[in-house]
Amino acid sequence: MSDVSPPADPLIGARVGEYHIQGVLGRGGMGVVYQAEDTALGIPVALKSITAGMTTDAAFVRRFRTEARAMARVASPHIVRVMALRETEHGLFIVMEYVDGGSLHDRMANGPMPWETLWPLLRQMLLGLEAAHTVGVVHRDIKPRNVLLTTDDTVKLTDFGLARLSDTDATRTQAVAGTLAYMSPEQVRSLPTLDHRSDLFSLGLTAYEALVGRLPFDRDGGDFTMMRAIVEDAFPPPTSFSERVTGGVAAALMKSLEKDPAARYQSAAEMREALAAAGDDPTPTLTRVPRLPVVAPPPTPSDDGDPEAPPSSPARQGLPVPIGLLALVALALLGLGAGGWWLTRPGALALVPAEGVRYFLDGEPVEGTLELDAGTHQVRCLANDISATAEVEVTRNATRRVACLPHDQAVDVSASWNGSAEPAAVMVDGAEGMALPARLSLSTGRHTLRIVSQRIDSVVTVDVPPTFDPEPPPPQALAIRAGSAPAEPLAGGTEVGPVTQQQGGGDVPPVQPTRPPPQMGPQTPGPTGPAAPQVGFVDASLAPGVTLSIDGSGISSNGSRELRPGTYTARCQAGPLSESTRITVSPGQRTPVACYAPARVVRVSVTSTDAERPWMSVVVDGQAQGQTPTQVTLPVGRHTVIVRRRGYEVVGEDMVTVDVPPRFSSDPLPPVPLTFQVRAAQSGY
Missing domain, CATH: 3.30.200.20 (Phosphorylase Kinase; domain 1)
Known part of the structure; x- marks a missing residue:
């Protein structure tokens, strides 16, 4: 805000x-x-x-x-x-x-909840997850804020914005998404095998926090520390923080927090039954997910007729088994297991990082090395707002290395009038012109070329995308062909003919100029008459990370743009934040428009009803920024500020959003004072 x-x-x-x-x-x-x-x-x-x-x-x-x-x-x-x-x-x-009773997060602000209070809510959460999982919906963002409560304590799970539908996204590899403090290990690692058991882990963390007033790891050390704790560290049982938690409940809850999904509960129904038994809850389970039966060999009567004797036991049947044979069987089983693992092992995609390049897989931003199912995957890379796409084949047991790099593009530019070479100049992104013909070296991005002579005034946009090809792209040829040799001059001037682009020496279909043909001055008709200015210019100056749009048409780089005379809405934008103003473009005049990315100072302090005002750690966008009282300088964008310290809790809103918008003015933004009210947490936190 x-x-x-x-x-x-x-x-x-x-x-x-x-x-x-x-x-x-x-x-x-x-x-x-x-x-x-x-x-x-x-x-x-x-x-x-x-x-x-x-x-x-x-x-x-x-x-x-x-x-x-x-x-x-x-x-x-x-x-x-x-x-x-x-x-x-x-x-x-x-x-x-509409759900009118707040959230579990609000309820937890009153302190740790006894099991007798938490269990009826937890049971309903598991019933909701069971219903979702049964139809193939994985929530992926279970946390206290997403558990709503009615006034009669009916649980309603909400915010399925990160949900995955099994019938549409089963083969999709997702980037890290969700709320880090409640993620499962496979979610932190962005594994493609993530399934409904991830929700059970997140629910286990939610229940743990509600039960003892804290998570099983320290949230003050930053994102990396939390990620390592979730993936690697052994969690202490809830009995370490609260004597009110019974050993049975603690053991049943810790099973949901196993790092390996195969070691957790395999369904919400199984987790619900285990927790109910641990807490001696007589409430019927209402619904059950059928379990697969364990297939055993048919019984064989023992020699002594004892019906209780294991029928397959060699000792009971008097059938000695050679040790060598046992060893061979064991080796065979081990080989089959290893072979099965090798055959089902997924492939990997290694994305080579490059400055200014971002990778996307199925529309989601990704980086590093990803485990993927074998098959063809679409990878898109983005550099300077220009993208390139490639179909990448991933095979099992192999790592496919993919590099997308920005390259300079050589472009040979020439101009002709009625088939004859025309002396002209070219301006690239509003820079000083150079005489044609010329060879330009254009960096990756979108460029505006303006070709000007006495009879030609044409603007062409050239996109130079990044490329997955390790070799530099071949030169392109851009020929501006104008003039139609009319029998007599057109009224008010001449018409600029079509622009033709040639790539690699080959002609491509003619491309019309990006704006209507300029009109020549009326006082001297004919192709050689002096041109009266009928367009104006907007000279854009953009801070890094800021874009400019004129009446909705985006401009992402510095330079000059032609516009017809008139009044336009200019908007500076950085992410979801923007500022608008009106600009007037006059014929033949240059209108400077600058978008600035100001910094903003935020002063963070705390108040407390305690006799001694405690210090608190300040965390901005997940990164520690010192202790209160302090001030931090925030760049342009939207930021979240929280304060935290073990043994203390925030009274009221515990997270504040601070907006640092882009601006048309270079004046500094006024500082923002933020004051959090804190108090000592109840015992056990």
Whole structure:
């Protein structure tokens, strides 16, 4: 929120279809949840929308729709019910049932919960997960904030924005997504084998924290420390922090926190039954997932007729087995197991890092080395807002190395009028022109070339993508061919003919200039008459990480752009944050537009009802930034600030969002004071 306090939401009080929006239930960096009334049915509902800055992110919009599908396909009283997915003039909305009792996170603010209080809630969470898993939905973001409660303590799981549907995404490798403190080891490692057992691990961490008031690892050491603890460290049992937890409950809960998914509970029903037995809960389980029977060999009567004797025991049957034969059988079984592992071992994709290059797999950002199922995968790399895509074949037991690199592109530029060479100049991205013909060296990115002579004024956009080919790209030829040798001059001037691009010496179909032909001055008709300026220029100056758009047309690099005279809306944008202004373009004039990326100072302090004001660790965007009182300087973008220290808790909102927007002004932003109220946590934290 800008200056800490969010601006008034223009949708409050408005009607979206048949829904009357009454207020904001929650707001995050990617979405807003509104409280509304269904005027047709006269019932309260919740409307979830996409933040304006994310509406152009195709992957995020797809994820938003996936969330609606995931929630809608689960029929359970313990999953927030989806009523509709609506496209409106205000954007895309998920219409959901309204839950009025807060969240488990809110309930946990009162301190550790005794097992007798937690178990009825935990049981309902497991019933909700069982229903989701049964239809192939994996939540992937189970945490206290995503467990909603009604006023009568009915649990409703929500926020399926990271859910995976088994029928559509079973072979998709996801990047690390979710809330780090509640991730499973396979989620932290971005393994493609992630399945419903990951939700059971996250639920185990949620239950652990609710039971003793803390997680089984230290959250103050930063993201890397938490990731290592989740993947490698042995967790202490909850009895280490609370004497109220029985050994049976602790042991049953710790089974859900095994690092290896195969060692955990294999279903939500199994976990529910084990916890119920540990806590002596007589409540019926209601539903059961059938377990696969263990196939045993048919019984063989023993020699002495003892029905209790194991029929297959060699000692009981008097059938000695040679040790050598046993060794051979063991070796054979070991070989079969190793061979089976080798045959089913996935392949790997190693993405070679390069400065300024980002990789995407199936629309998700990825990096490093990934384990993938054998088959063909689409890899896209992005550099300077220009992308290239390749189909990559991954085979079992092998690592496929993929490198996408930015390269300079040689471009030979020439101009002709009526088939004859035309003396002209070319300006690249608004820089000083050079005489044609010329060979240009263009870096990876989007470039604007303006070719100008007495009779030609043409603008061409040239994209230079990164490439998966280790060899530099061959030179391209760009020939501007203009003039149509009219029988007599056109009224008011001449018309610029089509532009033809040639790549590698071969002609490609003619490409029209990127703007309408300029009009020559009316006082001297004919191709040689002086040109009166009919266009203006916008000279863009952009700070790193900031883009500029003019009436919605994006500009991602510095340089000059031609525009017809008039008034336009200019917008500086960095991620979801933007600032707009109006600019006027005059004929023949240059209008400078600068987008700045200011820094903002945030002063963080704490207050306390205790006699001694405690210090707290300040964490910004997951990284430790010293102790209170302190000040941090934040770059442009959206940031989260929290304070934490073992033995203390925050009273009220424990996370504040601070926006540092891009600006048209170079004036510094005013500092932001942040004050958190803290208190000593109850014993056991």
